[in-house]
Amino acid sequence: MQAVFLDTTSLDREDLDRGPLEASATDWSFFDETPADAVPERIREAEVVISNKVPLDAEAIRGAPNLRLICIAATGTNNVDLEAARQRGVAVTNVVGYATPAVVQHVFGLVLALTTRLQDYTAAVAAGRWSQSPHFCLLDFPIAELAGRTLGVVGHGELGGNVARVAEAFGMQVRVAQLPGRPERPGRIPLNELLPDVDVLTLHCPLTPETENLIGRAELERLPDDALLINTARGGIVDEPALAEALREGRLGGAGVDVLTREPPPADHVLLAPDIPNLIVTPHVAWATRAARQRMVEELAANIGAFQRGEERNRVV
Numbered sequence: 001m002q003a004v005f006l007d008t009t010s011l012d013r014e015d016l017d018r019g020p021l022e023a024s025a026t027d028w029s030f031f032d033e034t035p036a037d038a039v040p041e042r043i044r045e046a047e048v049v050i051s052n053k054v055p056l057d058a059e060a061i062r063g064a065p066n067l068r069l070i071c072i073a074a075t076g077t078n079n080v081d082l083e084a085a086r087q088r089g090v091a092v093t094n095v096v097g098y099a100t101p102a103v104v105q106h107v108f109g110l111v112l113a114l115t116t117r118l119q120d121y122t123a124a125v126a127a128g129r130w131s132q133s134p135h136f137c138l139l140d141f142p143i144a145e146l147a148g149r150t151l152g153v154v155g156h157g158e159l160g161g162n163v164a165r166v167a168e169a170f171g172m173q174v175r176v177a178q179l180p181g182r183p184e185r186p187g188r189i190p191l192n193e194l195l196p197d198v199d200v201l202t203l204h205c206p207l208t209p210e211t212e213n214l215i216g217r218a219e220l221e222r223l224p225d226d227a228l229l230i231n232t233a234r235g236g237i238v239d240e241p242a243l244a245e246a247l248r249e250g251r252l253g254g255a256g257v258d259v260l261t262r263e264p265p266p267a268d269h270v271l272l273a274p275d276i277p278n279l280i281v282t283p284h285v286a287w288a289t290r291a292a293r294q295r296m297v298e299e300l301a302a303n304i305g306a307f308q309r310g311e312e313r314n315r316v317v
Contacts (some may be wrong), residue, residue, distance in 0.1 A: 003047065007031065020301035061081060061085055070091070076206055092315070105228055117141035203233070204233050240271050
């Protein structure tokens with residue numbers, strides 16, 4: 001079986017054991033990166049294609065006559081034209097649950113850094129303000145506690161559910177939003193009703209037509225002025241110019257963002273401006289612990305093995 005991995009270095013920086021993956025097919029081609037114009041040639045003879053973030057559109061899928069299986073090296077599926085794959089009879093799999101511990105700890109890393117004003121105090125110490133203080137401590141930036149505060153979860157699946165459990169260990173109250181376009185479920189609260197009552201809003205839903213710009217200017221205005229917004233899901237779920245505006249105007253307490261609409265972002269991206277207060281931007285690494293990436297390798301191998309045995313595993317098409 002001829003297999004191609006289009007963007008290997010987005011997963012493996014020579015610190016993982018590829019053995020399980022290499023054993024899952026007889027003929028492998030591993031490419032560090034694949035620009036869009038090289039996709040058709042690289043997958044033309046392939047039976048199995050793995051892509052983390054390289055787009056596979058209808059034209060590329062149609063141009064690969066031997067293609068039988070697309071393995072997405074991620075949970076999100078928006079980089080593959082699923083309908084084109086379905087029409088061609090090409091199976092598509094993703095990977096779920098592999099990065100749960102990593103994402104959960106990253107969410108609370110962002111929450112705690114913002115709540116304790118970690119960056120502000122670190123900068124103040126580096127600037128010499130502690131050394132110049134008349135007291136034993138600095139109290140220049142207000143510090144909040146998580147206990148007794150309310151966490152709003154948008155997307156209460158594998159990731160959102162585990163974030164909620166850790167929040168409860170901190171003594172937080174958890175409220176879960178009703179996602180648009182989904183059947184109503186007991187205990188879920190319409191988003192517009194939820195927003196005014198949360199101290200931290202964390203996003204864990206997929207990017208779909210229903211969730212694109214789900215958190216826009218109107219939704220940000222409904223949040224309390226001291227609320228925090230955490231997005232480790234997908235960049236397009238948040239209206240990024242509106243978020244920058246809300247932070248600059250002091251209408252939001254802070255934001256932690258691990259994902260942007262365009263990745264990698266241009267240097268002049270609206271959320272990379274240096275004058276935005278109380279904003280932490282990390283480069284889409286919430287998932288990226290070594291343990292999580294190794295689990296990804298093993299899950300990709302398991303998906304390929306299941307397909308070869310005629311079994312359905314993590315199938316999205």
